[in-house]
Amino acid sequence: MAGIFEKISGAGKGVSDMSKAASDTNNLKKKIAYEQERIQEVMQEIGRQYYANPKGDYSALCADIDDRKRRINSMKADLHSLKGLRVCGTCGTKFDEKYTFEFCGKCGTRLTIE
Numbered sequence: 001m002a003g004i005f006e007k008i009s010g011a012g013k014g015v016s017d018m019s020k021a022a023s024d025t026n027n028l029k030k031k032i033a034y035e036q037e038r039i040q041e042v043m044q045e046i047g048r049q050y051y052a053n054p055k056g057d058y059s060a061l062c063a064d065i066d067d068r069k070r071r072i073n074s075m076k077a078d079l080h081s082l083k084g085l086r087v088c089g090t091c092g093t094k095f096d097e098k099y100t101f102e103f104c105g106k107c108g109t110r111l112t113i114e
């Protein structure tokens with residue numbers, strides 16, 4: 001009796017873990033996209049300010065970009081741990097979670113995480 005109950009609750013846990021991982025993955029992807037957009041905006045802002053004043057101090061804006069890049073990197077690391085499947089956008093090869101290289105082993109393209 002206890003065995004059956006464990007099996008059922010175990011299966012339920014598996015499903016909710018999977019859907020949680022999927023929504024975590026989506027949230028992370030959205031947050032990464034947001035940070036990347038913000039970086040573009042800050043880059044443009046630096047460009048505008050530099051144009052107006054080439055001798056200005058842009059260290060705060062640069063530090064903001066560095067912060068966001070660090071956040072993106074840690075979120076990308078989280079994505080890896082959630083679902084480590086790497087996919088080559090060029091040749092379509094899929095690598096399992098044991099494959100930890102940044103680049104496709106077949107064609108050398110930088111891999112994205114699916």
Ligand SMILES: [Zn+2]
Binds near residue numbers: 091104105106108
């Ligand atoms: Zn490839």
